[in-house]
Amino acid sequence: MKWIGALLLLCATTWGGYEFARRLNNRPKQIRELKNALQVLEAEILFGQAPIKEACEKVANQVPAPLSWFFKEFSEQLDQCGSSLYEVWEDRLKQYWPMSALGDGEKEVMRQFGQTLGQHDFTGQQKHIRLALSHLERELEDALEQQQRYSKMVKSLGFLTGLLLILLFI
Amino acid sequence: MDEILRILPPHIENEIRKIPDKDLIQLQEIRYRINRPLELIFDHKYECLTHVIPTAQDGQFLLNKLGDHSIYRxxxxxxEGYITIAGGHRVGLSGKVNTDQGAVKAIRHISSYNIRIAKEKIGVATSLVEQLYQNEDYQNTLIIGPPQTGKTTLLRDMARIMSQGDQNHPSKKVAIIDERSEIAGCIKGVPQHQVGMRTDVMDACPKAEGMMMMIRSMSPEILIVDEIGSEADVKAIMEAVYAGVTIISTVHGDSYEAIKKRPSLAKLFHQNVFKRLVVLERTSTPGAVQSLLDGDGQILQTKKRCVTYEVDRSSSPTLRYNVGRI
Incomplete structure (x- = not known):
């Protein structure tokens, strides 16, 4: 009985370590997707001259799953309610962020970007997209560094914590 | 009306909805000024809603709705200073203007919005169009009137009737040069008003250039153009007339005499281009014709024995001959 409990504890902490490492590994990947999405948005706005709603629909078709939901729901909600674009944007950010592996830094970048979306002429809009992209680039470097530094350590840390607890309890 | 209510902030929308229906159909303009009371202009009166004062946020809301949240578009x-919305309604803008080397670049910090409700009065020109038809063809026509007397409304309906045609008046190919997007109220080039099946529209195109483009490319039989005035317009009209195209146009002015004195239009009157002159007056209800003149400025008598009723034997021949249509 004692050994089964110990094994379960070890499994749980190891899984926790792997899960945390996965988030660390996924963050750079998702930041890249976010950057990609903004680049698609830029192209749609500048070359396609599409309104925000249509541009976001197209972005949703071109980016992978969790992020595409964000753009899809944003463009759907934009038409329905009487609130401003920024309110819808922020509401969507709040819903989406817990689902993703993204951190607070990116959230702040996207929040500020939402305030400028659709409020400027073409050149102004392009500048704001570029600004958001460069901020995301900085966050990406940060995320890569964290990934290299911690991801392996976190995995072994999970296993070892489990082991320590077992030794303490026995 | 729903197209307009859709773009207004909810609390202003509710105020407009409180207006009784009989007043609502007379509503011409909603003037929306930041931090000043909302003004409503009806056909015969105007009204200030002192308890409805749009704020800067409300202005931003309206602008975002007008541009689908995409100001860059x-x-x-x-x-240009105006936006056409679905239904052909137009919103005029004024505020701080940004210039670039002396030319207007854009209006920023918009403080006044003038929502002009497009009145499509189908059939308003029916009786008038009959008078313009002579010798198997429509005559060159000039509509004269001050602003807000229904010149454009009349022009739009004429386009519809002429391109539709009926048993006595064959349908024609009509081309509209719509420099201010008022006649057809186009969105992305698609007319929002009924301008007739055989009508082609050149939207937001400078008049003089547009007339030549249409004649070259679309082979129209009737050319409809709003508010002529410049030398270039007159030159293009002369070209069109020599090309055998019928011209229907409008001009700002109070009376035939005043228009005749305008130097830029002198050539048109000298060559006696216009065979029909329709004069509208401010006092009359929009679209109501004050007088119909022929090319020499003489009042045109309503035709006796109207062709439409030639074979109608329901009234006595004497009466029919002297009075015409009963």
Whole structure:
């Protein structure tokens, strides 16, 4: 009985370590997707001259799953309610962020970007997209560094914590 | 009306909805000024709603709705000073203007919005169009009137009737040069008003150039153009007339005499281009014709024995001959 409990504890902490490492590994990947999405948005706005709603629909078709939901729901909600674009944007950010592996830094970048979306002429809009992209680039470097530094350590840390607890309890 | 209510902030929308229906159909303009009371202009009166004062946020809301949340798409509109919305209604803008080397670049910090409700009065020109038809063809026509007397409404309905045609008046190919997007109220080039099946529209195109483009490319039989005035317009009209195209146009003015004195239009009157002159007056209800003149400025008598009723034997021949249509 004692050994089964110990094994379960070890499994749980190891899984926790792997899960945390996965988030660390996924963050750079998702930041890249976010950057990609903004680049698609830029192209749609500048070359396609599409309104925000249509541009976001197209972005949703071109980016992978969790992020595409964000753009899809944003463009759907934009038409329905009487609130401003920024309110819808922020509401969507709040819903989406817990689902993703993204951190607070990116959230702040996207929040500020939402305030400028659709409020400027073409050149102004392009500048704001570029600004958001460069901020995301900085966050990406940060995320890569964290990934290299911690991801392996976190995995072994999970296993070892489990082991320590077992030794303490026995 | 729903197209207009859709773009207004909810609390202002509710105020407009409180207006009784009989007043609502007379509503011409909603003037929306930041931090000043909302003004409503009806056919015969105007009203200030002192308890409804749009704030800067409300202005931003309206602008975002007008541009589908995408201000960058309004570049042309912000330079021109008006936006056409679904239904052909137009929103005029004024505020701080940004210039670039002396030319207007865009209006920023918009403080006044003038929502002009497009009145499509189908059939308003029916009786008038009959008078313009002579010798198997429509005559060159000039509509004279001050602003807000229904010149454009009349022009739009004439386009519809002429391109539709009926048993006595064959249908014609009509081309509209719509420099201010008022006649057809186009969105992305598609007319929002009924301008007739055989009508082609050149939207937001400079008149003089547009007339020549249409004649070259679309082979129209009737050319409809709003508010002529410049030398270039007159020159293009002369070209069109020599090309055998019928011209229907409008001009701002109070009376035939005043228009005749305008130097830029002198050539048109000298060559006696217009065979029909329709004069509208401010006092009359929009679209109501004050007088119909022929090319020499003489009042045109309503035709006796109207062709439409030639074979109608329901009234006595004497009466029919002297009075015409009963």
């Amino acid at each position: 309004l570049e042309d509109e912000l330079r």
